[in-house]
Amino acid sequence: MGRMWALGPDLEVSRIGLGAWQFGTERWGYGSDFTREDAIAAIHASLEAGVNWIDTAEVYGDGESERIIAEALGDRIRDVVIATKVAGSHLRYGDVLKAAEGSLRRLRRDWIDLYQLHWPNSYVPLEETLKALEELLASGKIRYVGVSNFPPELTEPLRQALGGRLVSNQVRYSLADRSIEKHILPYARRHGIAIIAYSPLGQGLLTGKYTRDSLPEDPIRGDHPLFRSPNVDRIFEVVAVLQELARKYERTPAQIALRWLIQQDGVVAIPGAKNAEQARDNAAAMDFSLTPEDWARLSEVSRFEITYFTE
Template identity: 45%
Template sequence: MSKRTLGKSAVQITPILMGTWQAGKKMWVGIEDADSIQTIRAAFEAGITTIDTAEVYGDGHSEQIVAEALADVREQVEYATKVFVNHLKYQQVIEACERSLKNLKTDYIDLYQIHWPSGSFNNEIVPIEETMSALNLLKEQGKIRAIGVSNFSRDQLAEASQYGRIDSVQPPYSLFWRQIEKDLTPYCVENQISILAYSPLAQGLLTGKFPRGTKFEQGDNRADNKLFQGENFERAQQALDKLRPIAEKHNASLAQLALAWLIAQPQANAIAGARYPQQAKDNALAAQVQLSPAEIAEIDAIGRIVSDRLDDSPVMWNW
């Protein structure tokens, strides 16, 4: 899989990244460590070398699973992890990074990201200048190679950029969830900032594997996802019916079509999670799906059946 430059940094990433929220187990059901390890390894062997995790995914468990899967090929992969919103004071950032380095069994992190803006989830507000100061020090020390943010608005990204180079932003973004296109995407294009889209398959909705009437087990975060509820869910089914013929034309799955559309968008890359090895291999194949400009436009219009009816809230869940 050909790589792309992360922002203006020296880091090279794959356009499809392996997402490992589920490997942390917390807020997921039925996850086994052995499956997670095999799946992460399968992603690597299929050409996905950029792995996204976070300290809050199972309180470090996801990071440890990533290390278990890839420690022997560390120099061939790119680790992206995140510091959570309760650790944004200067010293807390330094200590959080050290924990992540230990969990990941490495002496450097390729991309270190602020997971949520300060003040999220009723946490204490810390000036972005203080957080960025710690991140800049870590970068100078060689402990991190690039700085990113996650769940930041355009204005929050612009403010953070006043205090240091931001090479990526990680928002929710998929064919069905497109708020960032209004102002965040143009800003990223203008400033050469990579977009690392999380939930690029709308938490599995774009795979087509969740038919009308689907109910999730207690503890599954998708039960609170707005896209799986009421009229949104019905509109999604209508859109999926229209996408199937295009996918079939390319001998691709719905998921591969959705990922191919996303990585064809300006500055956009897709963080795709997977529970099992075959899913990771299938995600990697999306990079080979070549869509014409006309097909990209057609898929775009179909996606709007869902996205145009959503409100402007950037949070995908009713938490």
């Protein structure tokens, strides 16, 4: 299995990309837990380890994530695949065009490789959003379109209109939450739409560094259903197997968890990182394989349904 996946005929991405929500986001501890220099070092470390793309969004750090990426890459910005997103609140025709201009300006770039609709918006007719996307594609300001958090019924009209230019759905997917396997993943497979797995480390839970008594308390994770019973108890059962396999493969639990994802056709993952060490650790998930038996064992132990009614 190769390290790259073709999102489109001329758009290849490494199986591991770098998620950039953390950069510029105080709720993730930016400015207290880690610095701008750490973020920049994480970007450089990712590229050195074979990652060729970064996932960001206009809303991340209120634009700061895109600015940090531009600063870190300098002249190399054109050599790296950039995926960004228009906010769900910006899906009106004029707003999409304005949002794209804003991202291009902050990224200091003439085009966006993958432009994703961050969340669906039931108040805006899809045709309005489509018209803007078609114009952006025609002008070359964006090369491909992706959706994020879109169910099949909302993806299908876009697919019919855009054909091969709609290439991905970015959704929460990991050994801690496999909900997308019911509807979203089979639909994507059927139509050759790639799954970009976000929160692929269960927002840190699958790294094995947290215990029941030491869960993160930041505003992003403190109240998240993944970090509460009964979900967290089931996830710790997965973590125990990740730790066992980490010893067997001489890898980290994070690498095993990421490997389980990217060993599937049509799935790429974008772990977030707060520093170079985490970025390097995550990128190395591309350097080994799980045996089919170990892959299946992880599938078995993670076969539970996440509940949103938590204690």
